[in-house]
Amino acid sequence: MEIFSKELKDTDVRVKLSFPTHGLEHLDFAGSNSVDLRVKDSFGELRVIRCWKRKNGDHDKPVLSSGWLKFVADYGLRVGDKVVLLREDDHSLGSQFRIEARRKIVLLGGEAWGEVTRATNY
Numbered sequence: 001m002e003i004f005s006k007e008l009k010d011t012d013v014r015v016k017l018s019f020p021t022h023g024l025e026h027l028d029f030a031g032s033n034s035v036d037l038r039v040k041d042s043f044g045e046l047r048v049i050r051c052w053k054r055k056n057g058d059h060d061k062p063v064l065s066s067g068w069l070k071f072v073a074d075y076g077l078r079v080g081d082k083v084v085l086l087r088e089d090d091h092s093l094g095s096q097f098r099i100e101a102r103r104k105i106v107l108l109g110g111e112a113w114g115e116v117t118r119a120t121n122y
Contacts, residue, residue: 005084013072013079017064024062026087027051040088040095043118047071075101075116082113
């Protein structure tokens with residue numbers, strides 16, 4: 001189940017990723033302002049990315065911070081790419097979510113989103 005997808009802006013690739021408020025309903029903060037998300041990436045590796053709730057007027061605005069910029073660097077993400085967060089339990093890995101990176105490609109005059117492969121090796 002898709003929690004959110006977002007086309008990346010400059011702040012998203014340089015500082016932190018803010019995402020639509022409706023994504024909060026899928027996250028358990030257990031009374032805290034932050035939660036560490038255990039996320040499986042496209043290569044099946046576990047990542048921990050912190051999600052914060054910050055006040056924006058009368059509602060909370062979710063942002064991904066710690067661990068997010070490493071994901072951006074590892075996948076060579078840039079402005080205009082898309083990130084998708086999905087609910088997907090992987091009990092063997094201990095993750096609750098899957099994260100995908102996509103890049104717009106032009107094929108025969110039409111646009112499509114293709115999966116971004118990792119830019120750096122571990």
